Amino acid sequence: MSDKSLSQPIRGARDFYPEDLAVRNWLFDKWRDVAKSFGYEEIDGPVLESFDLFAAKSGDELVNQQMYMLEDKDGRKLGVRPELTPTYSRMVAKRQNELIYPLRWTMFGNTWRYEKPQTGRSRDFWQWELNLVGGEESTADAEVLVIAAKAMEAIGLTPEDVVFRINDRRFMQESLTEIGISGLLYDQTTKLIDRREKISQDEFNSGLQNISLTNDQIGQLNSFLQASDLEKSPKLKELFLLLDRYGILPYCRFDPLIIRGITYYTGTVFECFDKNQGLRSVFGGGRFDDLVKTFGGGKIPAVGFAAGDVVIIELLRRLDKLPKLTPLPTRVLATVFSPDLFSDSLSLSLSLRSQGIPTELYPELSAKLDKQLKYASRKGIPYVAILGPEEVEKKLVTIKNMQTGEQKQTTMEGLKALIEN
Amino acid sequence: MSDKSLSQPIRGARDFYPEDLAVRNWLFDKWRDVAKSFGYEEIDGPVLESFDLFAAKSGDELVNQQMYMLEDKDGRKLGVRPELTPTYSRMVAKRQNELIYPLRWTMFGNTWRYEKPQTGRSRDFWQWELNLVGGEESTADAEVLVIAAKAMEAIGLTPEDVVFRINDRRFMQESLTEIGISGLLYDQTTKLIDRREKISQDEFNSGLQNISLTNDQIGQLNSFLQASDLEKSPKLKELFLLLDRYGILPYCRFDPLIIRGITYYTGTVFECFDKNQGLRSVFGGGRFDDLVKTFGGGKIPAVGFAAGDVVIIELLRRLDKLPKLTPLPTRVLATVFSPDLFSDSLSLSLSLRSQGIPTELYPELSAKLDKQLKYASRKGIPYVAILGPEEVEKKLVTIKNMQTGEQKQTTMEGLKALIEN
Structure with missing residues (x-):
């Protein structure tokens, strides 16, 4: 029905x-x-x-x-x-x-x-x-x-x-x-x-x-x-x-x-x-x-x-006196690079949230990265975090600023400062 | 009915x-x-x-x-x-x-x-x-x-x-x-x-x-x-x-x-x-x-x-896990000393609110001060401000801490610090 x-x-x-x-x-x-x-x-x-x-x-x-x-x-x-x-x-x-x-x-x-x-x-x-x-x-x-x-x-x-x-x-x-x-x-x-x-x-x-x-x-x-x-x-x-x-x-x-x-x-x-x-x-x-x-x-x-x-x-x-409001709380989308790296993105999302940064974790194991980036862009999420095999090995994370397109690698510790700037 | x-x-x-x-x-x-x-x-x-x-x-x-x-x-x-x-x-x-x-x-x-x-x-x-x-x-x-x-x-x-x-x-x-x-x-x-x-x-x-x-x-x-x-x-x-x-x-x-x-x-x-x-x-x-x-x-x-x-x-x-909450926002009761001094208490209340201090003004022209203090005490309002003829003349205000009973005279400028301590 x-x-x-x-x-x-x-x-x-x-x-x-x-x-x-x-x-x-x-x-x-x-x-x-x-x-x-x-x-x-x-x-x-x-x-x-x-x-x-x-x-x-x-x-x-x-x-x-x-x-x-x-x-x-x-x-x-x-x-x-x-x-x-x-x-x-x-x-x-x-x-x-x-x-x-x-x-x-x-x-x-x-x-x-x-x-x-x-x-x-x-x-x-x-x-x-x-x-x-x-x-x-x-x-x-x-x-x-x-x-x-x-x-x-x-x-x-x-x-x-x-x-x-x-x-x-x-x-x-x-x-x-x-x-x-x-x-x-x-x-x-x-x-x-x-x-x-x-x-x-x-x-x-x-x-x-x-x-x-x-x-x-x-x-x-x-x-x-x-x-x-x-x-x-x-x-x-x-x-x-x-x-x-x-x-x-x-x-x-x-x-x-x-x-x-x-x-x-x-x-x-x-x-x-x-x-x-x-x-x-x-x-x-x-x-x-x-x-x-x-x-x-x-x-x-x-x-x-x-x-x-x-x-x-x-x-x-x-009277055009309504403020511009942003109902979306999300600051970062933690993308999922591949099924075997899901846990790493999961950990990243937990860590960001515990630092007070509202974070979404992409809820699929095998979605293409492009699809995830497109989602973040359409949704207006300001930052995307990427954790591929290279990042995981080096204990780094790649952060993409969705507004400027700028991409940076940073340590987990450096992440918060990067997102807040 | x-x-x-x-x-x-x-x-x-x-x-x-x-x-x-x-x-x-x-x-x-x-x-x-x-x-x-x-x-x-x-x-x-x-x-x-x-x-x-x-x-x-x-x-x-x-x-x-x-x-x-x-x-x-x-x-x-x-x-x-x-x-x-x-x-x-x-x-x-x-x-x-x-x-x-x-x-x-x-x-x-x-x-x-x-x-x-x-x-x-x-x-x-x-x-x-x-x-x-x-x-x-x-x-x-x-x-x-x-x-x-x-x-x-x-x-x-x-x-x-x-x-x-x-x-x-x-x-x-x-x-x-x-x-x-x-x-x-x-x-x-x-x-x-x-x-x-x-x-x-x-x-x-x-x-x-x-x-x-x-x-x-x-x-x-x-x-x-x-x-x-x-x-x-x-x-x-x-x-x-x-x-x-x-x-x-x-x-x-x-x-x-x-x-x-x-x-x-x-x-x-x-x-x-x-x-x-x-x-x-x-x-x-x-x-x-x-x-x-x-x-x-x-x-x-x-x-x-x-x-x-x-x-x-x-x-x-x-489980006794409910927090102790204080629904009353009021920090100060601005009392009314006498009908002719109502305006002074009114101005004081406006000034306190504009400094971000939730303030009640007693809404009667001729209530006895005792009655107003009793109201503040029963209600749990932490501070009471008194503006009598002496205070008005000297441009001071008397502040009573309702918890300790302590009473102090202060300038309008000194008021905020006193209440926040």
């Missing part, structure tokens, strides 16, 4: 070949270093969770439209996680009384969402999650935003490339209440605000009319969205002062259009977008003071963000 | 708190380094695959009893991968004609099996997969076994602790054919051999009688299993000669009881067990020359192994 269709991943899933994984590892290593520099410890949790964990707070779109659901053999409803925040919060809730606050954890994990695959949007993606748990002041909000800014800096994205658009749900609630929008009307209105940039002014207005806002309210709302001033929100004012002290104000902008679809946010919300490419949100986050409580136990304030790998890698590619 | 049961992961799933993840990362980093030293590149693939990918060859138990299955919204049958080899082989098949052979890839990934959770057996585990693709000689089999041995060495497991039990399915087929066991009878017999160690001699014999083996055949089979000599298999003889040259013979033993349940193995098979703890298999592998072909395209020989994280960590724990 041979079935060519079996060689493809499922729709929207991603195969990471060495050159692809090298990029993701580069990205996440950079971000991991930033998180560590702020004292964040790394955790991990299961890719499968109870359906109820997400149903509790993740919001209708994520749960009912985008989640991969399954039943285990005992009939329990499970979900493939569409985001990491519920798992993270559950792990806090589980050990709530033993943990030490303020708690700084970060997490890297695979998530799945059933979306239409297109550029910058696969169904299978990886997320970086970072939260500061147990801090309720603006200082905590500022810290996670600074980490996000340092994370952008670390991969070469400047305020020319990306903008952090920041808002506060508490401020929105107060401001909209002032123009008579509250309760169910508030929820309906913020849903429209969330879609504001995807629809025209007319569509927005008629949407507001449909939920029975008066023309006066619609006028006031539009003025608020166009000309609101963060000075009116003490929380936002304080936050922006801190962002200034941290030196990251150039990345940041107050924006009353940022609401975010996820249900569990309770205060500051933010989203990062690229400035010129029109891609989807690069990352998003906010304050979620009630989520840990939802999963059992007392209220613990928390603020943080999640950044996916897909959009940011697409952005870096378009 | 607050639901305590929501704080638990699903049955058999694993939460990796910082101290748990540190262990897994330590283990996989050690193994990754070994793989790299042999020139292996790292790949990754999706945790969800088409059901058919596993149905093709993974064997009845894995597919029909242990796999988590789901349907996507278009009604396609998917599976949460119970092992990594099918994904790995699929990725080879997909690019079969562009890839350069011999191909050396390794992979670390999450896998799920619906098993009864118990010690050393969770439903949610991580595997290290490593294969050499495109080499059909014993030299390739030897290479992956050497890598496995180096991987054991790297984490402190010696031939006193673990044994690699090695067999060859080709040799088994020949030997059993000699005593008239072939075709369906061969499959039935090897299934019993696979279970031999879990049942008594009587149960084994009556199992053989049930599949209609004669008493003479049963006698011959038992003699073969007890006293077979690898000298009778040229392949195994050659392999063990190579293992000797690699210096890893002390780890290795020929064992005709090793058959392995997975359908796709075609030659050498092996399994590693601990010697004294009676745990499950630590890792297993073998040659699978037909699997890539199953997923489309031509035949490409391959040999390799997969090692899970659960059993090996349990083994290391029992």
Whole structure:
């Protein structure tokens, strides 16, 4: 049986070949270093969770439209996680009384969402999650935003490339209440605000009319969205002062259009977008003071963000800011001259590895030397070691630099220096 | 809404708190380094695959009893991968004609099996997969076994602790054919051999009688299993000669009881067990020359192994060979003396981080200093920096060594040296 269709991943899933994984590892290593520099410890949790964990707070779109659901053999409803925040919060809730606050954890994990695959949007993606748990002041909000800014800096994205658009749900609630929008009307209105940039002014207005806002309210709302001033929100004012002290104000902008679809946010919300490419949100986050409580136990304030790998890698590619990476670790190919000399090449490979030099041994007894050299050349292996009868007799080894073509004989002791130069 | 049961992961799933993840990362980093030293590149693939990918060859138990299955919204049958080899082989098949052979890839990934959770057996585990693709000689089999041995060495497991039990399915087929066991009878017999160690001699014999083996055949089979000599298999003889040259013979033993349940193995098979703890298999592998072909395209020989994280960590724990790890990266807590001095502590934290010193800033404006010191002490943060009005005026900082209790004032420039000593 041979079935060519079996060689493809499922729709929207991603195969990471060495050159692809090298990029993701580069990205996440950079971000991991930033998180560590702020004292964040790394955790991990299961890719499968109870359906109820997400149903509790993740919001209708994520749960009912985008989640991969399954039943285990005992009939329990499970979900493939569409985001990491519920798992993270559950792990806090589980050990709530033993943990030490303020708690700084970060997490890297695979998530799945059933979306239409297109550029910058696969169904299978990886997320970086970072939260500061147990801090309720603006200082905590500022810290996670600074980490996000340092994370952008670390991969070469400047305020020319990306903008952090920041808002506060508490401020929105107060401001909209002032123009008579509250309760169910508030929820309906913020849903429209969330879609504001995807629809025209007319569509927005008629949407507001449909939920029975008066023309006066619609006028006031539009003025608020166009000309609101963060000075009116003490929380936002304080936050922006801190962002200034941290030196990251150039990345940041107050924006009353940022609401975010996820249900569990309770205060500051933010989203990062690229400035010129029109891609989807690069990352998003906010304050979620009630989520840990939802999963059992007392209220613990928390603020943080999640950044996916897909959009940011697409952005870096378009801006030509992806580094040139060499996934191949091999420095030397130890060739096999003839079956009876295999042991000698084997010993050489062991010796090189024990000196910290990644070495491949050609795994055939009688392959032609030409074939082995061609393999090294195609693969991009920088050095080839040849051990023929002459070399073995003289206890030497011939080293060929595959870039220059230069060939030298050296002792075993001289080998390392030759390869490292 | 607050639901305590929501704080638990699903049955058999694993939460990796910082101290748990540190262990897994330590283990996989050690193994990754070994793989790299042999020139292996790292790949990754999706945790969800088409059901058919596993149905093709993974064997009845894995597919029909242990796999988590789901349907996507278009009604396609998917599976949460119970092992990594099918994904790995699929990725080879997909690019079969562009890839350069011999191909050396390794992979670390999450896998799920619906098993009864118990010690050393969770439903949610991580595997290290490593294969050499495109080499059909014993030299390739030897290479992956050497890598496995180096991987054991790297984490402190010696031939006193673990044994690699090695067999060859080709040799088994020949030997059993000699005593008239072939075709369906061969499959039935090897299934019993696979279970031999879990049942008594009587149960084994009556199992053989049930599949209609004669008493003479049963006698011959038992003699073969007890006293077979690898000298009778040229392949195994050659392999063990190579293992000797690699210096890893002390780890290795020929064992005709090793058959392995997975359908796709075609030659050498092996399994590693601990010697004294009676745990499950630590890792297993073998040659699978037909699997890539199953997923489309031509035949490409391959040999390799997969090692899970659960059993090996349990083994290391029992042998007291797990290292002491410190998941907390923080070196310094920058305390906040008073709201008006928050900016000074903020600047200090930025400066320390820019010098490569992981630093936490206490994220509250008015927390008592005592509370902050207590936090640092409970958390195990080695140094605390205090910036009061006096320090700020003199442009100094007070550093407290939390281990010794010693307190010193220093300039900003002198800080780094003080912390690193």
